[in-house]
Amino acid sequence: MNNPPLLQVRRLSRSFDRNVPVLRDVSFSLTEGSWTILAGSNGSGKTVLMNHLNGLEKPDKGEILFRGQKIETMGDEIRRRVGLVFQNSDLQFVEQTVARELAFGPTNLGLPRRKIELRVQEVCDELGLEKLMDRRPHTLSGGEKKRVAIGGILVMEPDLLVLDEPFTGLDWAGVDQVLRTLIPLHKKGMSLLLITHDLAKCAAHSDRMIILSEGRIRREGTPEEILPGVEEWGIRRPEGLTWLK
Amino acid sequence: MAEIAFLHYRPGRTLLHRLPGWGKLLLLLAVTAACSRSALIGLALLTALLTTGSLVLKPALGKMKGALMFALIMAGLLAFSDARQFGFGTPVILRAVRFILIFWTGILFTTAAHPAEIGDAFETLTRWIPHFPARRLNTHITLTLTFLPLIMDESATVDRAARSRCFHRRKNPLVRIRYRVEPLVDGVFRKSDEISRAMAARCY
Numbered sequence: 001m002n003n004p005p006l007l008q009v010r011r012l013s014r015s016f017d018r019n020v021p022v023l024r025d026v027s028f029s030l031t032e033g034s035w036t037i038l039a040g041s042n043g044s045g046k047t048v049l050m051n052h053l054n055g056l057e058k059p060d061k062g063e064i065l066f067r068g069q070k071i072e073t074m075g076d077e078i079r080r081r082v083g084l085v086f087q088n089s090d091l092q093f094v095e096q097t098v099a100r101e102l103a104f105g106p107t108n109l110g111l112p113r114r115k116i117e118l119r120v121q122e123v124c125d126e127l128g129l130e131k132l133m134d135r136r137p138h139t140l141s142g143g144e145k146k147r148v149a150i151g152g153i154l155v156m157e158p159d160l161l162v163l164d165e166p167f168t169g170l171d172w173a174g175v176d177q178v179l180r181t182l183i184p185l186h187k188k189g190m191s192l193l194l195i196t197h198d199l200a201k202c203a204a205h206s207d208r209m210i211i212l213s214e215g216r217i218r219r220e221g222t223p224e225e226i227l228p229g230v231e232e233w234g235i236r237r238p239e240g241l242t243w244l245k
Numbered sequence: 246m247a248e249i250a251f252l253h254y255r256p257g258r259t260l261l262h263r264l265p266g267w268g269k270l271l272l273l274l275a276v277t278a279a280c281s282r283s284a285l286i287g288l289a290l291l292t293a294l295l296t297t298g299s300l301v302l303k304p305a306l307g308k309m310k311g312a313l314m315f316a317l318i319m320a321g322l323l324a325f326s327d328a329r330q331f332g333f334g335t336p337v338i339l340r341a342v343r344f345i346l347i348f349w350t351g352i353l354f355t356t357a358a359h360p361a362e363i364g365d366a367f368e369t370l371t372r373w374i375p376h377f378p379a380r381r382l383n384t385h386i387t388l389t390l391t392f393l394p395l396i397m398d399e400s401a402t403v404d405r406a407a408r409s410r411c412f413h414r415r416k417n418p419l420v421r422i423r424y425r426v427e428p429l430v431d432g433v434f435r436k437s438d439e440i441s442r443a444m445a446a447r448c449y
Binding site: 051054056083084088092 | 405415432
């Protein structure tokens with residue numbers, strides 16, 4: 001028997017106030033170890049969709065399954081399994097030092113102090129955050145902030161890392177830092193879902209691409225299949241796939 | 246995609262929407278004055294009026310849980326403070342009800358009046374007063390009403406990011422308050438710093 005996909009979104013619909021539909025009948029699935037890009041122009045519903053993936057928002061219709069299990073039956077476990085990195089890192093930070101920021105999630109999970117310290121140290125080593133541990137997260141550069149935000153999720157040992165517009169507002173060095181963080185994670189088997197409209201920086205690394213427009217999935221396939229027609233959906237087609245590749 | 250939340254203006258074509266800004270402001274003052282002076286029957290009529298207004302304007306109450314909780318706590322504190330001074334009775338309850346009705350009026354008013362419209366209306370109604378800084382206050386009102394909802398939105402995002410890392414498992418109320426208030430205050434100061442710099446750069 002085949003293993004179920006890592007994450008399955010089935011016919012998800014969501015409307016906000018006054019029945020403004022934001023997501024309409026959205027279905028897709030993610031496989032273990034994949035690097036998927038969910039692309040769409042501004043206002044296409046990408047962030048709202050992200051908020052549903054670990055149960056922060058409840059859909060009006062449809063369901064999400066994690067390894068075949070409905071996420072609403074998983075309690076807090078789904079928050080640990082599917083880690084969300086928000087677009088604005090500043091809004092994700094709640095602590096006054098990077099070390100405490102990294103420990104925030106595991107502390108919420110009620111892990112023993114020794115285990116928290118161990119996890120924080122592992123992530124610190126993995127992402128090269130040693131020199132930043134005593135700094136205030138809000139005072140870091142854009143790339144450093146994003147790495148700390150990713151670290152704050154990695155300490156919870158997720159199986160799927162979802163990043164919302166991870167390159168927004170970053171200079172070349174910042175983008176470089178983020179990619180150099182994500183590529184080794186993917187090589188180690190971490191599943192990634194990048195939500196972005198900026199394909200140039202990440203398309204070269206992805207193995208699957210999904211186009212979301214006006215709350216609907218319009219195209220799904222490999223980057224080679226999808227990229228030639230992306231401008232139809234208001235997304236800039238990258239000229240070359242050269243970023244760190 | 247933005248969600249409609251507390252203090253957000255929502256475009257519409259209701260009677261209240263179509264009133265000129267100064268008319269809305271005068272109506273707000275009149276209803277607020279009525280709320281603060283009315284007795285039981287008056288308050289019942291005002292409740293009926295505000296209920297009708299809510300049905301027409303449909304403010305996103307579901308997205309205002311925090312603000313509504315705040316109003317209820319404030320009303321409770323008001324009643325508690327009055328009860329200690331005068332003893333518990335109808336006047337104490339009426340004062341708490343008045344507070345809630347005034348809060349409710351404010352929600353409906355901001356739902357139907359654009360921030361710039363409110364500022365302009367204030368300036369229209371007060372510019373005849375000699376030496377009164379109507380223009381400057383107009384800017385302050387507009388800025389406050391524009392940025393308050395943005396701060397509330399930011400607060401919602403902070404909350405969502407914290408819940409994503411299982412913050413809701415923390416049971417200690419002091420810890421919960423700390424992790425809600427600290428990032429919000431931090432964000433407000435950073436944002437106000439940015440705004441004041443942007444205004445200074447344009448010679449405000």
